[in-house]
Amino acid sequence: MVAVPVIVRRQVRGVLYGALRDPLPMGERVFDAAVAAARDVEQSLVVRDEVQRLLSMTREPVNGRAGAWEEVREAYGELRALAPRIVDAGLRSELHAVCGRLAGAGGAPQQRGSHERRAVTLAPREVDVLACVAAGSTNAAAAERLGLRPETVKGYLRAAMRKLGAHTRLEAVVAARRAGLLP
Structure with a gap:
């Protein structure tokens, strides 16, 4: 089993879990893929937070x-x-x-006037x-x-x-x- 935290601005916003049904060792590729997935989620959360902040300014x-x-x-x-x-x-x-x-x-x-x-x-x-x-x-x-x-x-x-x-x-x-x- 592997667990990778999703950290946004030094705050844990979630945890991604992964597991195998059989007792097999997990290598570096599995950990790298899990970390990459956590970074993708982090990026999406950062963008969503920033969009909400900027939209709240316009309202x-x-x-x-x-x-x-x-x-x-x-x-x-x-x-x-x-x-x-x-x-x-x-x-x-x-x-x-x-x-x-x-x-x-x-x-x-x-556009007003005679020329549009x-x-x-x-x-x-x-x-x-x-x-x-x-x-x-x-x-x-x-x-x-x-x-x-x-x-x-x-x-x-x-x-x-x-x-x-x-x-x-x-x-x-x-x-x-x-x-x-x-x-």
């Missing part, structure tokens, strides 16, 4: 709090940066759905990079946060700016918010 009343939307935007950027590290595809898609809800929560103004803007579609990584830029990150900081190289961040940012018709980082962020891609 707080914003009356009288000038920086409330900046907190929402920062939480959105953190969620976008966290999503690619999720191994579980179902959980990752749920996280992207929450990000979509947050992006729409900004109340992107409907065309719909802009950005790749998920382009949105991730724009979320970091919107939070004030440099290319190097965005690269570190997203687990990319700075040159890759520049490439994603250039592609997003081209699709949005922007010439500067600020224009790209404003255009993405108007298009409802960022909160």
Whole structure:
């Protein structure tokens, strides 16, 4: 029999048990597999806790709090940066759905006037990079946060700016918010 604790932020949140019906010795491969499974559960719990914390921040009343939307935007950027590290595809898609809800929560103004803007579609990584830029990150900081190289961040940012018709980082962020891609 083998038991591996699931530890999240120095707190035991559960124990994974495994056993064999026959009295056979268990080798290193069994222990390694059990530890890997515990780490997967730990990662899922950390992500779930972080998502709940960030969502609870967005549900707080914003009356009288000038920086409330900046907190929402920062939480959105953190969620976008966290999503690619999720191994579980179902959980990752749920996280992207929450990000979509947050992006729409900004109340992107409907296009009014005689000219209507065309719909802009950005790749998920382009949105991730724009979320970091919107939070004030440099290319190097965005690269570190997203687990990319700075040159890759520049490439994603250039592609997003081209699709949005922007010439500067600020224009790209404003255009993405108007298009409802960022909160």
